Amino acid sequence: MNKIINNYEILEIKKIISETDTIKTFIFNWEMKEGRIPIPGQFVMVWNFLGKNDEKPMSISIIDRENSKIGITVKKIGDFTEKLHNLSVGDKLGIRGPYGNGFNIENIENKKILAIGGGVGMAPIACFTSYIGQKSNIDVVCASITKDELLFSEKLEDNSANIFTCTDDGTCGFEGYATHRTIDLLKSKSYDMAVVCGPELMMKGIFELLEDREIPAQYSMERYMKCAMGICGQCCVDNTGWRICVEGPVFSNKDLKKIEEFGKYHRNASGEKELY
Template sequence: MQVPKVVEIKRIEEESPTVKTFIFDWKVDSEKPGQFMMVWNFEDEKPMSISLIDNIKNEIGISIRNVGEFTKQIHKLQIGDKLGLRGPYGRGFDISGIKVLAVGGGIGMAPIVAYSEKASKSGIEVHIVSAASTMDELLFSERIKRSGAKLLTCTDDGTHGYCGYGTDLAEKALSEEDYDMVVSCGPEIMMKKLFKMVEKYRIPSQFSLERYMKCGLGLCGQCCVDDQGWRVCVEGPVFWQDELRMITEFGKYKRDSSGQKHKI
């Protein structure tokens, strides 16, 4: 039976004014960048991407943006406080290729930084487009630099790096460099534009989707996507581009807890 494991918060990293990373002792086994954990605050449970996988220190980290009541409560926790974790769940990123472009937007940088660290250790040359609304919200820049990856930053307001959207900077990179893989996580409107680019350039690509999840195990069917019925928590959250071609809702709409469609 899948039940949460209650663990103490070992460290807390302040990533930005709105994002904190909570680090726990955890026996790292098959965890992969792109997978997620179900996080339980003893009242409610939500899926959160794994942003740190350290199989030397046996630690994992979960990066959480303060956007609602659940995350607001977690942001108040201190070192030594406890949370419940179960997982890891879902399909993560495939670590392959020689030269990879990784594109992350906002909190979507959480699995991207974990990917960067693991891929770089495997000898893959990684270039990362990190997009945020403003300089203070750019995430994991120092970790990315330490991993050896090349960091390309952009902000909507031009306070750091390229002034514009992550897709603009990605288009520039794709036109100037030869990549044999693209990976991405972020707002779906961003990934839809990126998807059209990789189709044009004919580059194999992986995209991490976000959908409303209840169980994380594929039992409730809450996160099924049209028209294939794939469960994002099991068949995803990472999908290859040839799979995304068959997901008719991609870049168009997603459903809330009641099943109601909401335009993206």
């Protein structure tokens, strides 16, 4: 049995996959019991107790119910994530969760779905696509700055998804942003629904495209989080007061319209507004 410390389950890293020079996936054993079975779009809080007494939210990128494993995909962007990248198989991390509302996966069979991921935002998109398997026909827009930063395109293609890569510099697939690739797809294709995750300005552009075509969609938002349980209020958004960690991180397009700050600004650790 795994050790429990301050609501964290102390889990051994079973496998590490180097996805790119700056992104790694960490895989853990996970007991799939009631209340702990994650769904795509949810996240866990990660505590590296060998470093500073700090924790960060990480999207779940792998849900393997058959083999009782989960994975998180981490981009090295600061001190906390750099310490994670220095860990090895056999090292341990504190994990609590899963938290938040994931993607709505009910009544999804035989739907034509457009899944759009930008950068490390491909983590929940890949999880969603792999999780629903061949229940639906899925086109995936996989976007990044350059070819070496593309995430999960080969893995998802092996899972029978239709992959449409795009890079800012044109080193792989379509040259341009995820919005440009989506415009191109919508010229010849129609969809029953969409799921989106990536930089917020990217999601804002996608939101407007899909709204124009009346395609219902779900969007995974990111905000600075502390408690992940809706207590501290750190991740509340204007003007609904919704907590990203509880009412989100996934919102429908109808709910997203009510979030005044979407695509405009977010708040830093001190609660100050920072414009996009």
